Amino acid sequence: xxxxxxxxxxxxxxxxxxxxxxxxxxxxxxxxxxxxxxxxxxxxxxxxxxxxxxxxxxxxxxxxxxxxxxxxxxxxxxxxxxxxxxxxxxxxxxxxxxxxxxxxxxxxxxxxxxxxxxxxxxxxxxxxxxxxxxxx
Numbered sequence: 026x027x028x029x030x031x032x033x034x035x036x037x038x039x040x041x042x043x044x045x046x047x048x049x050x051x052x053x054x055x056x057x058x059x060x061x062x063x064x065x066x067x068x069x070x071x072x073x074x075x076x077x078x079x080x081x082x083x084x085x086x087x088x089x090x091x092x093x094x095x096x097x098x099x100x101x102x103x104x105x106x107x108x109x110x111x112x113x114x115x116x117x118x119x120x121x122x123x124x125x126x127x128x129x130x131x132x133x134x135x136x137x138x139x140x141x142x143x144x145x146x147x148x149x150x151x152x153x154x155x156x157x158x159x160x161x
Contacts, residue, residue, distance in 0.1 A: 040065035042150035109154035
């Protein structure tokens with residue numbers, strides 16, 4: 026079998042803040058911005074990698090979840106424990122400097138990890154953890 030990952034989904038509770046973060050801080054391209062019933066789904070991805078997409082979606086639009094589950098999701102997003110993503114870059118230290126110069130919440134400065142990568146971590150505006158690892 027031959028698979029690729031076309032899209033990954035991250036929740037967002039403020040589409041304008043999410044858009045500004047992924048477009049302006051991380052430099053991602055905006056591929057789609059769709060509104061429906063007062064909600065927005067924004068698709069972004071790294072420049073030049075049109076096959077790799079992140080869909081920033083409103084979690085309240087997820088079908089089949091209860092009001093209690095929505096409340097739990099909202100609480101977990103606020104704590105930064107609901108969703109995460111790992112990105113890679115050629116120079117984690119240089120990327121971290123640019124990210125740190127913004128108002129992004131930093132979780133971990135660049136460090137060499139015992140499992141063989143150098144990485145750092147920060148949160149997007151919705152509280153999602155973003156780990157940035159140095160590509161080998």
